[in-house]
Amino acid sequence: MIAISSGIEIAEQELEWQFIRASGAGGQHVNKVSTAAQLIFDIRASSLPAFYKNRLLARADHRITPSGKIIIKCQQSRSQEFNRQQALLQFIELVQAAGVVAKKRYATKPSYGSQQKRLDSKKKRGSTKQLRQTKADS
Template sequence: MINISNRVELQENEIEWQFIRASGAGGQHVNKVSTAAQLIFDIRSSSLPEYYQQRLLNKADHRITKSGKIIIKCQESRSQDANRQAALAQFIALVASVAQTPKKRIPTRATKGSQTRRLETKKQRGATKAMRQFKL
């Protein structure tokens, strides 16, 4: 059980793991061990609520594919376990950012100064508009 936020929990079997070779510069004697961890999560077939699925699919992020999968590759460390934990932390942060409900803005009253400024700009716009009309 992976706890994303206080409202969202995911089963561990919903995340698919692949261990692949780390990309980058390499030579003859490079270690051929698969150390990079790749996390694959299918948004549409997950147990996430529909609201969170839609918010994830609409989110502009390079880790979310058009087919509705989240793919996170992590190769920060030489250890598979450390890379897996780092990829999982990135995944949790991504889903948690969608799971947060935006705060409602508290409407405020206009101050006397802001009202007078608004009226002044309105008058200035009206004056410039009138000048443009009579310009021939």
């Protein structure tokens, strides 16, 4: 079981792993070992709560496909185990971020001081405008 956050766990069987050769520049002496780890997770078929599923499916992220799968590829190191751990960390962070709900902000009444400041600046702008107008008229 992989703990995502308090009370939410995912079974190891829900994660599909593929180890592929890292893409990128190479030459004659390229290491032919499959080092890049690719994690595939089906959101719709998972045991996640409906709230997390809906938030993940609605999220705009390049790692989430339109068919509802999360695909995370990690090729930071030549070690398969390290790349696997990094992909798993990225997956956990993605699911945790989907569970965070933005704080609702309520409209507040402006303070007396800010209202006075606003009125003063309005009066000042009005008086300078009048001065310009009288100078232009004369």
